[in-house]
Amino acid sequence: MVNRMDAATSPWTKHYPASVSSDLTGPHPTMLAAWNEHVATRPRDAAVHYFDATLTFADIDRAADALAVALHHNGVTAGERVAIYLQNDPQWLVALLAAWKLRAVPVAVNPMLRAHELLHILSDSGATALVCLGELYESVVADIRPRTSLHTVVTTHPLDMTPDATMPAAIDSQVPPPRVFPDTSDWRSLMGEFRDRRPAPTEPDAHDIASLTYTSGTTGRSKGAMNLHSAMVHSSTVYTRWWDLRHEQDVIIGLAPVFHITGLVAGFGVHIISGAPLVLMHRFDAETTLRAIEQRRGTFMIGACTAFIALTNHPSLHRVDVSSLTKTPSGGAPVSRALVDRIRAASGWTLRGAYGMTETTSPTHLGPPHADPPTDLDSGALSVGVPVPGARIRIVDPVDGRDLEPGEAGEIVVAGPMVVPGYWQLPDESAHAIRDGWLHTGDLGKMTEDGWLFVVDRIKDLINAGGYKVVPRDVEDVLYRHPAVREASVVGVPDEYRGETVKAFVSLVPGATVGEDELIAFCRDRMAAYKYPRSVVVLDELPKNASGKLLRRELRRG
Numbered sequence: 001m002v003n004r005m006d007a008a009t010s011p012w013t014k015h016y017p018a019s020v021s022s023d024l025t026g027p028h029p030t031m032l033a034a035w036n037e038h039v040a041t042r043p044r045d046a047a048v049h050y051f052d053a054t055l056t057f058a059d060i061d062r063a064a065d066a067l068a069v070a071l072h073h074n075g076v077t078a079g080e081r082v083a084i085y086l087q088n089d090p091q092w093l094v095a096l097l098a099a100w101k102l103r104a105v106p107v108a109v110n111p112m113l114r115a116h117e118l119l120h121i122l123s124d125s126g127a128t129a130l131v132c133l134g135e136l137y138e139s140v141v142a143d144i145r146p147r148t149s150l151h152t153v154v155t156t157h158p159l160d161m162t163p164d165a166t167m168p169a170a171i172d173s174q175v176p177p178p179r180v181f182p183d184t185s186d187w188r189s190l191m192g193e194f195r196d197r198r199p200a201p202t203e204p205d206a207h208d209i210a211s212l213t214y215t216s217g218t219t220g221r222s223k224g225a226m227n228l229h230s231a232m233v234h235s236s237t238v239y240t241r242w243w244d245l246r247h248e249q250d251v252i253i254g255l256a257p258v259f260h261i262t263g264l265v266a267g268f269g270v271h272i273i274s275g276a277p278l279v280l281m282h283r284f285d286a287e288t289t290l291r292a293i294e295q296r297r298g299t300f301m302i303g304a305c306t307a308f309i310a311l312t313n314h315p316s317l318h319r320v321d322v323s324s325l326t327k328t329p330s331g332g333a334p335v336s337r338a339l340v341d342r343i344r345a346a347s348g349w350t351l352r353g354a355y356g357m358t359e360t361t362s363p364t365h366l367g368p369p370h371a372d373p374p375t376d377l378d379s380g381a382l383s384v385g386v387p388v389p390g391a392r393i394r395i396v397d398p399v400d401g402r403d404l405e406p407g408e409a410g411e412i413v414v415a416g417p418m419v420v421p422g423y424w425q426l427p428d429e430s431a432h433a434i435r436d437g438w439l440h441t442g443d444l445g446k447m448t449e450d451g452w453l454f455v456v457d458r459i460k461d462l463i464n465a466g467g468y469k470v471v472p473r474d475v476e477d478v479l480y481r482h483p484a485v486r487e488a489s490v491v492g493v494p495d496e497y498r499g500e501t502v503k504a505f506v507s508l509v510p511g512a513t514v515g516e517d518e519l520i521a522f523c524r525d526r527m528a529a530y531k532y533p534r535s536v537v538v539l540d541e542l543p544k545n546a547s548g549k550l551l552r553r554e555l556r557r558g
Contacts, residue, residue, distance in 0.1 A: 010387070010451060011449065011450045011451060012386040012387055012450055012451025012452070014450070015368045015371055015386050015450070015451065016368065016386075016389075017241075017242055017243075017244065017368060017369060017370065019241050019242070019244045020238075020241045020242055020389060021389065022389050023389065024237065024238065024241060024389035024390070025234070025237070026230075026233035026234050026236070026237040026273070027233075027237065027273070028233055028273075029205075029206045029229070029230070029233070030100075030203065030204045030205070030206055030208070030210070030229040030230075030233065031100065031204075031210055031229055031232050031233060031236070031269065031272055032097070032100040032101065032203065032204055032229075033203065034233065034272050034273055035061075035097060035100075035272050038057050038272070038275045039057045039058065039061045042057055042247075042275065043056060043057050043058035043061075044056050044057075044058060045057055045247070045275070045277075046277040047059070047060050047271070047277060047278065048060060048090050048093065048277065048278050048279075048280055049251075049277055049278070049279045049280070049292075049296050050089070050090050050161070050162050050165055050279075050280050050281075050282075051162070051165040051166060051167055051168070051281070052165055052166055053162035053164065053165035054277075055090055055161065055162070059161075060090065060093060060094060060097070061097070062195075062196070063094045063161065063191060064093075064094045064095075064097035064098045064101060065098075065101065065197065065198045065199060066190065066191050066194040066195055066196075066197060067094055067095060067098035067131075067154070067190065067191075067194075068097075068098040068099075068101040068102050068199040069194045069197045069198065069199050070154070070185065070190045070193070070194045071098060071099075071102060071104070071129055071152065071154075072102055072199060073194070074129070074151070074152040074185070075128070075151055075152065076102060076104055076128060076129045076152060077102070077104070078102060078103035078104060078202070079103065079104065079105065080102075080104050080105070080127075080128045080129065081104065081105045081106075081107050081125045081126055081127040081128065081129075081212060082095065082098075082099040082102075082104045082105065082106055082107065082127065082128075082129045082130070082131065083106075083107040083109050083121070083122060083125065083127040083129070083130045083131070083132075084096065084099075084106055084107065084108060084109060084130075084131050084132075084259070085109040085111060085113075085118070085130060085131065085132035085133070085136055085141070086111060086131065086132060086133055086156070086259075087111050087133065087158065087257075087282045087283045088254055088257060088258050088263070088267075088280045088281060088282055088283060089133075089156075089158050089161075089280060089282055090161045090162065090280060091131065091156050091160065091161060091187065092258050092259075092268075092280075093258075093268055093278075094161070095131040096211075096268065100204055100210070101199050101202065102199060102202070103202055103204050103208060104129075105125075105208075105209045105211075105212055106210070106211050106212065107121065107125045107127050107211075107212045107214075107224070108211050108212070108213045108214065108258075108259040108260075108264060109121055109132075109214075109259055110214075110257070110259050110260075111133070111136060111257075111259065113140075114140060115140050115143060115144050117222075118140055118141070118144065119144045119147060119148065120221070120222065121214055121222065121224075122144075122148045122149070122150065123147070123148060123149075124224060124424065124425070125212055125224055125424060126149055127148070127149065127150065128149050128150060128151050128152065129150065129151070129152040129153070129154070130150050130152070130153045130154070131153075131154045131156065132153065132154070132155060132156070133155070133156060133157070133158070134155040134156065134157055134176075134178065134179045134181065135175075135176050137153065137155045137181060137184060138179065138181070141153065142181075142183075152185065153183070153184040153185065154184065154185045154186075154187055154190060155179075155180075155181055155184040155185070155186060155187065156186075156187035156188075157175075157177075157178040157179075157187070158175055158282050159175075159178075160178070160187045160188055160191075167282070168285065168287070168288045168291070170285045170287060170288060171281070171282055171283065171285055171288060175282070204229055205229070206228070206229050206230040206233075207228055207229070207230060208228065208229050209226045209227065209228060209229075210227055210228060210229040210231070210232045211227045211232070211264060212224045212225070212226060212227070212424055213225050213227050213259075213260075213261050213264065213358050214358075215358045215359070223423040223424070223426055223429060224423055224424030224425075224426075225261075225358045225359050225420045225423060225424075226420050226421055226422060226423070226424055227261065227264075227358075227361045227420055228361075228420070228421070230417060231361040231417060231418050231419070231420065232264075232265060232269055232361055233273070234361070234390060234417045234418055235265045235269065235356075235360075235361045235362045235363060235418050236265055236266075236269030236270050236272065236273040237273050238363060238366070238388045238389060238390075238418075239265065239266050239269070239270045239273075239302075239329075239362070239363065239366075240270050240273045240274045242366050242368075242369070242388070243300055243327045243329070243369060245270060245274040245276050245299075245300055245327070246274060246275075246276065247274055247275035247276045247277070249276075249299070250274065250276040250299045250300055250327075251276060251277050251278075251279060251296050251297055251298045251299050251300070251324075252267065252270055252271055252274075252276050252277065252278045252279065252298070252299075252300050252301070253279050253289065253292060253293055253296075253298040253300065253301035253325070254267045254278050254279055254280045254281065255284065255289060255301050255302065255303040255307055256302055256303050256304070256307075256331075257284075260358075261356070261357070261358045261361060261362050262302060262331050262332065262354075262356075262362055264362075265361060265362035265363075266302040266329075266331075266354075266362060267302075269362075270300070276300070277296075279292050279296050279298060284307065284310075286310045286311050286314040286316070287314060287316045289311060290311060290314060290316050290317060290320045290322060291316070291320060293320070293322045293324065293325050294320040294321050294322060294324075297324040298324060298325050299324055299325060299326060299327055300325075300327040300328075301325055301327070301328055302328070302329045302330065302331055302354065303330060303331075303332075304330065304331065304332035304544075304549060305330050305332065305335045305339060305351070306332075306487060306544060306549075306550065308328075308330060308343050308349070308351060309339070309343070309486055309487060311347070312342070312343050312346040312347050312349075313346075313486060313509055313510055315510075317346065317347060322347060322348070322349075323348060325349060326349075327369065328349045328350065328351055328352065329351070329352045329353070329354040329366060329367065330351045330352070330353065330354060331353075331354035331355070331356065331362075331363070332549050335351055335353065335382060336381075336382060336476070336477040336480045336481075337375055337382050337477075338477065338480045338481045339351075339480050340382065342480075352366070352367030352368070352369060352373070352385065353365070353366070353367040353373060353382065353383060353384030353385045354366050354367065354384065354385065355384040355385060355453060355455055356418075357439075357441060358420075359419065359420050359433065359434075359439055359441075360414060360416075360418045360419055360420075360439065361418045361419075361420065362418070363388055363418075364387060364388060364391045364393070364414050364416070364418065365384050365385040365386060365387055365388065365391070365453050366385040366386070366388055367383070367384065367385035367386075368385065368386065373385065373452065374448070374452055376446070376454040381454045381455070381456060381473060381474075381477065382454075383452040383453060383454050384453055384454070384455050385452070385453065386450075386451040386452055386453065387451055387453070388418075390416040390417045390418065391414060391415075391416045391418065392414065392415040392416050393412070393413070393414055393447065393451075393453070394412075394413040394414075394438065395408065395409075395410045395411070395412060395413070395445060395446060395447055396410050396411050396413050397410050397411075398410060398411040398444075406446075406447055406448055406449045407446055407447075407448065407449075408446060409444055409445065409446045409456055410444070410445075410446070411440060411441065411442065411443065411444065411445075412441045412443045412444070412445040412453070412455070413438045413439065413440050413441065414438065414439050414441065415437045415438045415439065419434065419437070419439050420434075420439075421434075422434060442458060442460065443455055443456075443457070443458060444456040444457050444458065444462070444471075455473075456471050456473060457471045457472055457473045461491075461492075461552060462492075463490075463491070463492030463500050463501075463502055464492070464499055464500050465492070465495075465498050465499070465500050465501055465502060465530050465531075470492070470502055470530065470531050472489070472490040472491065472492075472552070473490075474527065474531060475488075475490040475502060475504060475523065475527070475531060475532070475533060476488045476489065476490050476504075478522070478523050478526050478527055478532075479504060479506060479519065479522075479523065481522075481526070482514070482519060482522050483509070483512070484508050484509060484512035484513070484514040485506050485507075485508065485509070485514075485519075486506070486507045486508055486509045486510075486512075487506065487507045487542045487550065488504060488505070488506045488542075489504070489505050489506075489542050489550045489552055489555055490502060490503070490504045490505075490533065490552075491503055491505075491552045491555050491556050492556075493556065495534075501534050501535075502531065502532065502533045502534060503533060503534065503535050503536075503537070503555075504519070504523075504533035504535070504536045504537070505536075505537045505538075505539055505542055505555050506519065506536060506537070506538055506539070506542075507538070507539055507540060507541055507542050508538060514538075516535065516536045516537075516538070519533075519536045520532065520533060520534070520535075520536055542555070543555065
């Protein structure tokens with residue numbers, strides 16, 4: 001059964017880039033060990049570019065040492081959870097390293113979360129320390145702090161590590177001035193007080209938690225996935241080798257938010273394994289990103305397709321040179337052929353698929369840089385790639401769990417060194433999701449004989465229209481062919497006659513106009529009668545989570 005094969009014995013290895021072997025292993029047992037090698041051998045090399053400022057490996061490491069000593073001085077010990085509630089700032093990397101230096105557990109927190117959502121994560125993780133932006137402390141944390149286990153809060157400003165940096169106006173206008181709070185520790189004060197002090201030497205174990213990363217909560221309450229050091233080393237090495245990233249030639253554009261597993265692994269992780277400098281920009285802004293690609297000659301960038309859409313629709317695209325960016329995987333959701341072609345025509349970038357989950361520490365599948373991915377003849381879906389080294393893949397019947405043949409659609413089930421051991425303090429949910437080492441993803445897909453995976457959709461998102469099963473992605477892919485459509489999302493809504501019917505939501509490219517009837521007719525001419533949307537709603541923006549995934553649940557509620 002091809003679906004049970006692992007990469008070492010499977011036909012898909014013929015699609016691997018020359019720099020990737022089927023028995024690929026990481027060069028270090030932990031992420032901290034990888035970091036320490038760069039500090040020892042290349043201390044003065046650029047580690048992070050932040051707007052027009054640059055921080056070296058030595059700069060970052062000195063700050064991480066100081067923060068680790070400060071946290072320990074305030075009672076943080078091995079095994080305790082340190083929550084990180086920041087944007088894509090250098091302090092995020094410093095806090096991550098500081099936690100590792102104490103063998104504490106970093107907890108990645110989405111900076112868009114509000115009080116009740118943050119309270120859930122802080123309570124669930126039992127975090128005793130928090131590093132956060134001052135503006136988030138004032139607006140969110142202060143009110144809920146008495147209901148948490150926090151004994152230490154460190155507040156910081158986006159420019160605390162780069163006071164002379166100049167932020168672009170679009171970002172600077174949304175950043176309040178620095179503030180010092182009487183019941184928190186100020187970052188700048190801590191850096192001064194603990195400057196040049198180092199924590200007691202320690203080394204995390206390969207099976208220690210490198211990050212407690214909370215699921216996006218698209219199908220229920222957010223759960224803490226225990227991403228191990230060994231898994232993060234493996235996945236970061238996979239990205240590094242797959243795209244042949246080297247510190248002498250590459251620059252990583254940190255587009256994806258680093259609290260999310262994609263940004264954490266394909267941003268910080270790849271930076272730490274490869275040693276290539278990382279460009280951080282506080283938060284996503286299309287013009288700032290385009291300017292950074294040109295200024296820093298960025299070569300590698302991963303992001304959701306929605307981010308690539310925003311970049312290629314921005315009027316500044318044609319005023320900057322982005323030709324250096326040649327390594328562009330896209331994760332979060334499969335992309336259509338029409339969208340890939342549109343982005344290539346606008347920018348020259350060739351998107352390649354990437355498939356994975358928080359529970360798989362990012363990628364289980366990647367699109368080979370040198371090979372054009374095939375299109376599924378039945379659904380029109382573009383393949384997200386082939387299994388990466390170490391990944392074992394099955395496609396199973398979602399009802400009875402039996403293995404399906406190549407080409408048959410079923411639930412994607414994965415195993416390998418990237419799969420988490422479970423969810424934090426949720427043994428029943430862990431046992432349900434991970435059975436005998438196999439993670440049941442909840443995604444519907446099919447795989448060819450030689451390993452190309454097509455992700456059809458989330459099983460729970462299938463629409464039952466009068467007994468016919470409609471895959472939302474099929475309808476979305478057709479909508480993306482219309483030149484006026486920028487983004488599309490399709491859901492099932494109650495219908496008295498059909499049980500459910502198909503409803504589409506779209507946003508338009510700047511300056512475009514199109515009516516509901518035209519879009520319905522466009523789809524009706526290109527797909528079966530039971531599939532095309534019976535209604536289309538045009539919105540200025542479609543709802544997304546912070547990692548760029550379109551949120552169908554919000555559209556259903558609306």
